[in-house]
Amino acid sequence: MATRDPAATRRRLLDAAVAEFSRAGRAGARVDRIAQAAQANKRAIYDYFGDKDALFEAAAAYTIDQILDAVPFTPDDLPGYVGRLYDFHTAHPESIRLATWRTLERDPADSLGDLEPYRRFVDVLASRRDADPAVPPAELAVVLIALAPAWVLANHEVLAVAGTDEQHVAARREVLVEVVTRIVQPR
The missing domain is CATH 1.10.10.60 (Homeodomain-like)
Known part of the structure; x- marks a missing residue:
């Protein structure tokens, strides 16, 4: 037995x-x-x-825990962090699909999940010495988290035209890291 x-x-x-x-x-x-x-x-x-x-x-909390475990937050290397989030979402597209369903199907009046990881994320962004005062840290957090899975959520026809082979996936990662570098560089 x-x-x-x-x-x-x-x-x-x-x-x-x-x-x-x-x-x-x-x-x-x-x-x-x-x-x-x-x-x-x-x-x-x-x-x-x-x-x-x-x-x-x-299931949503389980997926968030997997992301937090697989992609440690590196406040001193935000472009690298977002690049690793991109890698995770590219390898595990179900993670972002589940998060998207949760957003679409959730009643805003429902209780929220665990906010602590997000509060810590925003607090660390706020404490960066090179933080741009014109970009509130919570807004920067939204932008960084939204950019990483952008290609997983992108229009499939546009991706087909742009190319979907490994070379294009790697090039998209490079573009993403460069965009984030430009966003977070001190002026």
């Missing part, structure tokens, strides 16, 4: 939920497909997460 591993089951459910929710959004996702992909009982979703909405939020 196989031994139960609740942590492994929970992780499989989260991985399957990220895939399903990033493909279909909260409304279009099906818990049956998530359970099947995770090789888990559908009841496990309700036992671990409560309901579909809670699973969606857990």
